Amino acid sequence: MGTLIIVLTYIAYVLIVVVYTIKITAWLKMPPHIRWDLYPVIHEENYRYGGSYYEQPEWWTKPRPRNTWRSLFYSLKDNFYMGEYYKRNRTYWLCLLPWHLGFIFIITFHILCFFAAVAMFGGLDIAANAPHVAGRVFYTILLLTGGFAFVSGTFGSIGMPIIRLADRGLRTYSMPMNYFNYLFFLVVYGSGLLAWLLLDPTLDEYRAYWLGLITLTPPELHPMTVLHIILFDIFLIYLPFTRSTHYITRILAYFFIRWDDEPNLPGSELEKQIVGLLGRKVSWEGKHIPTGRSWAEAAMESGLPETKKDTP
Amino acid sequence: MPQLEIGGTTYEVDEDGFLQELDKWGRGFAQGYAAVEGIEGELTEDHWKLIDYIRDYYAQFGIAPMIRKMCKDTGFDLKRIYALFPSGPAKGACKLAGLSKPTGCV
Amino acid sequence: MKKNIHIDDFTRPGGQVTELDPAELDPLPPPYDKIDKPSIRKLTEEQRKRMDASLDGIVAIGLTPPKTPEEEKAFIDKFLAGIKKLFSADDNWTFLQPLVHTLEYCVKCQICSDACPVYISSGRQDIYRPTMRPELFRRIVSKYIKKEHPFLRKIKDSDIDLNWQTLARLGELAYRCTLCRRCAQVCPLGCDNALISREIRKVFSQQMGIAPKELHEKGSVQQLRVGSSTGMTPAALKNILEFAEEEIEEKTGRKIKIPVDKKGADILLIHNAGEFLAWPENLEAFAIILDAAGVDWTLSTEIAGYDSVNYGVWYDDFQFARVVIRQSQAAKSLGVRKISFGECGHAHKAGIVVADRVLTGDLIIPRESSLPMLEEIVMSGRIKLDPGRNNFPVTLHDPCNMVRLMGIVEPQRRILRKICPQFREMTPHGVENYCCGGGSGFAITQSTNFPDWRSAVSGRMKMKQILEAFQDVPGAEVKKYVCAPCSNCKGQFRDMFEYYGVWEKSGILYGGLVELIVNAMADLKKPFIQWEWH
Secondary structure, eight states: OHHHHHHHHHHHHHHHHHHHHHHHHHHHHSOOOOOOOOSOOTTSTTTTTTOOGGGSTTGGGSOOOOOHHHHHHHHHHHHHHOHHHHHHOHHHHHHHHHHHHHHHHHHHHHHHHHHHHHHHHTTOOOSTTOSSHHHHHHHHHHHHHHHHHHHHHHHHHHHHHHHHHHSHHHHHTOOHHHHHHHHHHHHHHHHHHHIIIIIOTTOHHHHHHHHHHHHTOOOOOOHHHHHHHHHHHHHHHHGGGTGGGHHHHHHHHIIIIITOOOOOOTTOHHHHHHHHHHTSBOOOOOTTSOTTSBHHHHHHSOOOGGGSOOOO | OOEEEETTEEEEBOTTSOBSOGGGOOHHHHHHHHTTTTOOSSOOHHHHHHHHHHHHHHHHHSSOOOHHHHHHHHOOOHHHHHHHSTTHIIIIIHHHTTOOOOOSOO | OOOOOOHHHHHSSSSOSOOOOGGGSOOOOTTTTSOOSOSSOOOOHHHHHHSOOTTTSOOSSOOOOOSSHHHHHHHHHHHHHHHHHHTOTTTTTTTHHHHHHHHHHOOOOOTTGGGOHHHHHTTSOGGGSTTHHHHHHHHHIIIIISOOOHHHHHHTTOOOOOOHHHHHHHHHHHTTOOOOOHHHHHOTTOOOHHHHHHHHHHIIIIITOOOOTTTIIIIIHHHHHHSSTTOOOHHHHHHHHHHHHHHHHHHHSOOOOOOBSOTTOSEEEEOOHHHHHHOHHHHHHHHHHHHHHTOOEEBOOSTTTSOOOOTHHHHOHHHHHHHHHHHHHHHHHHTOSEEEEOSOHHHHIIIIIGGGGTOOGGGOOOEEEHHHHHHHHHHHTSSOBOGGGGOSOEEEOOOTTTTTTTOOOHHHHHHHHHHOTTEEOOSSOGGGOOOOSOGGGGGGOOSTTHHHHIIIIITHHHHHHHHHHTTTSOSTTSOEEEEOOOHHHHHHHHHHHHHHTHHHHHOEEEEOSHHHHHHTBTTOSSOSOOTTOO
16 A cells, blocks of 8 residues: 555656646747737736826837736735635635635645655654754644645535535536536545544654655555545646646736737847748638738738639 | 618618618609608708718718718708708718718717 | 526527517616617518527627528538637637637636626626637537547536537627626636637638628728728818818817828827718817927828728737738838827727737837827926816726726826816726727627617616716706717717717717817817717
């Protein structure tokens, strides 16, 4: 059993990193698109009321100060707060936020366990009554993170399907997979919650598990914890195949679509890219489009019916 | 394409009754259409003055005249035009004058 | 009766997905709460034979049904080939990334529904949810483009049976969204359901050659052929300008020559040509201000050089690009230093922002909004203004394209605060404003019963906002002014105000921003705004 969870865990982490990387790369590799910005643009000076650099006469002669840190903070903050839901659908938010915090905290918990295991390997004792203060602090943080993840995730996984079924709009747009996910995540969090409350109140076993992982020694664990860890590994493997990448792509969408207000100035790198894109061939079949010609050629001609022969 | 029969002649019109074949217009069209547009009886001299003005302008410039210019050149104010053509200058007068429906952001 | 709408309702041949009941629409404040006429005309039986109205009984495109099963199959196949092109980096580099992001990452949480004025105003009709179009679209992609396994489609609830009727309804539905993008603004995941409306329109236009006549045939095609979507030729333009010069002299006593095709001028000003025909006072006011401020400007008589409209931005990338290229060429041939856009929202967004990644090399000519320039003129004191002349209630409408989609929020407000003592804001306003209801080409879509729909449904939220902004002075005896610095929005207000009888009931006039500036000019003998032209 111990060997199984070590192998499974390694597979899970490799897979999640690889699939996430592939997905994010594919997102980023799409060509630059036409400007489609939407205000407020947070890096703008007058973001408070949604103002842009176009508010100044001859904007191209003026500096365009950008505050990227502000945008980054703004977009990251929402991963932990989900403000639009708080503002617009409070009941939904009450379940949605704990559900999401469950994800964040359970993954954080495991990452922290990894560091704890490294520290333990280096000789630090991590426990409620550890001799060194660092060991006691580490212990408390781990306990709070793990405990919160289990409770919050369980609460969210029970609440989400209830809310979805109760709200007319959400019900219509729910698919069987949503309910399967809620159930599966409930089992993951619930098994963790039970193992913690009933068998492992100090969450000691996770440190043992992670120590086993980094030293490649199969740990001796309670079957209940093993069950939870196997479920958690399956969860990790499943995660990249769901829409979970939205944690990252939503931020990309903010930066590269909604807030992308980079003007195309003569001689810029952007202009070169656009020249390349304009050279691509189009295959649209509408009568006003010269099928098979380049984008630029299609745009330069008038497309008037009298200038184009009917194509069969 | 919808059709409209006026005084025994069939005309091609658009969905809102604007004449599609400008060359088919005749005084019979305008008179026959008047009833549809809520104008009772024979078209008066004032009606014809406006219709002729619109048609002349169209022949020269390819579009309907601006309402303000129409008022100024004919001496009718907007109220008078609405009294003559209850659907108004664009939807009433221009329609009887056989113009197609105005397009663009007008 | 309101019922839950399912995908099957869209794929079922025959019948109508939904029937709008005026009594179910979001109520308006009195005296507009009484419905004294059937607010949305019904098509005749004969019209229904020619035009598909099986979505909601309203017609924007009005597709003709196919006559044979072969015709139907050919239609569907061609359409699907078009959808495939949307996912090609060659055919659709222009919008690939935002499109893919929205399709992949929308979780259908319905936050956007509450932000959508069409959905809310309709009395929360399911078909108008911003998630409805993407749902249909996503299912088509899942089954016919990605060819996902039936089991996967089952658990993802993404099945659909395509027939001609489904596509006809999808096409119409793409024209029930004003592209105001309020939905996208509130989306926590950065999705843009309004863009899906545009992408569906695009497949219809770029692949099938199908678009509302007012947008394509009588719109962008006419503009590229004649010079303006209004059909106005350069000769007609000159005639109109002469008239405007006469009017300026009559109203202000000033003799102003409106500069045309002036080589080497500093600014090429491009107006929406609709202003010339329907609201010449706007063009006159511009001329008066620029003349008084000593600006070196000109109009152009080249194709698209005197009509800033660019309907392509609503439905077709190529028609869009063709117009911006011609606008740049017009500026280049005159040798002006920059292009300035008059009071037209979508022309701002299209010509200044979206155009940015289509123009390269010497076609990149600096382009800007005329609003900051007007602000500078008003604030500089170069013209003497007396706010007392504008002492009537004024509210400001924010054209989506200029404000939410471009971030020009304050210049127009700073002007109004300075020259209109009774200026008041609508709620909400600025980047959170509601669309006038005429966005994305609706205001110019004049045929059959579509104008009824846009007055009764898509413009309803704005109607409510305007009435609320003036609730302290509701009576028709107090003359009030809605400042809308956009021809398209003005067109919508004109039709909507007529539809509800707003002038008679509430005494509300609509108009542009420059008219208010000129109306405040201290040395004019009589007021510039003529209330009798309501």
